[in-house]
Amino acid sequence: EPEVTQTPSHQVTQMGQEVILRCVPISNHLYFYWYRQILGQKVEFLVSFYNNEISEKSEIFDDQFSVERPDGSNFTLKIRSTKLEDSAMYFCASRRAPAGGGNQPQHFGDGTRLSIL
């Protein structure tokens, strides 16, 4: 069964450094998402992306964050200058276009654990 893959599984970065988290969504999916989960807290929506542009973003997704689909397969999340509070699990998700008016579920990767020192 096709799945969303994320790399690396664990990223350790010094505060103030840039970090890029990578995701390969399921191949026929058109909608892409990033979520994060701080240890012990809820899964939080960051951003959704469709047709090469952001369709929605949360308050968390400030100017330090950006997303890109650089080619036909990858979907990346960049944090420009990391802060201690960016330490979290980051999950990528993808969804295919709705068929026949029905709803389609998002499918998640297993995440990247980002640790900021």
Add this chain to the structure above:
Amino acid sequence: DAKTTQPTSMDCAEGRAANLPCNHSTISGNEYVYWYRQIHSQGPQYIIHGLKNNETNEMASLIITEDRKSSTLILPHATLRDTAVYYCIVRPRPGATNKLIFGTGTLLAVQP
């Protein structure tokens, strides 16, 4: 988006059916009920979703009450690997916001 209410935790004996309730009394007519689960340190896993009718797939069954104000996720024969946090999420139909809003869910502990 409609708010959901779930018990904080539940226990279930291995091999028995696990019935996880969810209250969504403010759901509107075009909102779907989704269930996901999160096994420790993994990404959320899609289980099932429905609008009005009961649904069944290889993982679970979803029973939605006639007034759609509550639903129950049924795992017919729970195993130890079903121990996870289960999230009930109400989502609008296509065309509206697509984000998923996760609550705290129900921690299901399957006991041997």
